[in-house]
Amino acid sequence: METTPIVSMRGITKRFGGVTALEAVDLDAYSGEVLAIVGDNGAGKSTLIKILTGVYQPTGGNIELDGEPLVMNSHSDAIEKGIDAVYQTLALADHLDPAANMFLGSELTTSLLGFSMLDNARMRLETERVLKERLGVTLKSLDVPTESLSGGQRQAVAIARAVYHADLRVLVMDEPTAALGPQETARTLSLIETLKEQDLAIILISHSLDDVFAVSDRIQVMRRGRRVGSVMTPDTTREEVLGMIVGGTKAA
Ligand SMILES: Nc1ncnc2c1ncn2[C@@H]1O[C@H](COP(=O)(O)OP(=O)(O)OP(=O)(O)O)[C@@H](O)[C@H]1O
Ligand SMILES: [Mg+2]
Structure with a gap:
């Protein structure tokens, strides 16, 4: 210490x-x-x-x-x-999947033929990676609304969102x-x-x-x-x- x-x-x-x-x-x-x-x-x-x-x-x-x-x-x-906090209420958008929650308000985008669009594949990979590498958590499926996860898994998503800021x-x-x-x-x-x-x-x-x-x-x-x-x-x-x-x- x-x-x-x-x-x-x-x-x-x-x-x-x-x-x-x-x-x-x-x-x-x-x-x-x-x-x-x-x-x-x-x-x-x-x-x-x-x-x-x-x-x-x-x-x-x-x-x-x-x-x-x-x-x-x-x-x-x-x-x-x-400096960030995770509250008991978690402030997750329950109807969205974990990746959408991870990147809520700071979505990753890609450009295709000059158009900017959401990079869903990369957001999903990043979510999987942060959960695994930083928290040691693997979800069975990332293709589910966050409300279907267990309380502990939902919390992992909320924490992953906070630690995703590399300088947390x-x-x-x-x-x-x-x-x-x-x-x-x-x-x-x-x-x-x-x-x-x-x-x-x-x-x-x-x-x-x-x-x-x-x-x-x-x-x-x-x-x-x-x-x-x-x-x-x-x-x-x-x-x-x-x-x-x-x-x-x-x-x-
Ligand atoms: N926004 C507010 N407006 C007026 N009073 C407030 C406000 N927020 C907290 N208080 C008061 O400040 C004091 C401390 O509240 P606080 O929520 O920090 O306690 P706590 O230790 O977190 O309690 P708990 O264990 O119940 O969560 C309480 O008397 C509370 O009523
Ligand atoms: Mg309190």
């Missing part, structure tokens, strides 16, 4: 009108590390990673990429910098196993290991301490908009993490 983070968030605050969703939160993401973010509902996990992925702009604080200030105005700014460096996964059965959960966790070996920084938001303890290297605990802990996974226990999630003091 490298010692310099790819991205650092410092003192991030986010207010929605009168609601303070985040208060002075720090986060560091390292190449080849799986960072789990845990915390109760409403703790600020999703808001924090939406700021990291350019979806929201912070009310205060700053972000650095490779030690340089990073200001993002949109999600596409983040993608351009190699930070991948955020918000509750990737929430809708999956045990077998598909195991596949998703091994997929996370595969991406980690490719030196990506993985940020895993999860309510499942089983998943968190299975794949993470470090755990950042959020409570009521604050970071209340950041511990190396091998050095902690479920009890300790649960204690940080609910807090040592009585709820106000």
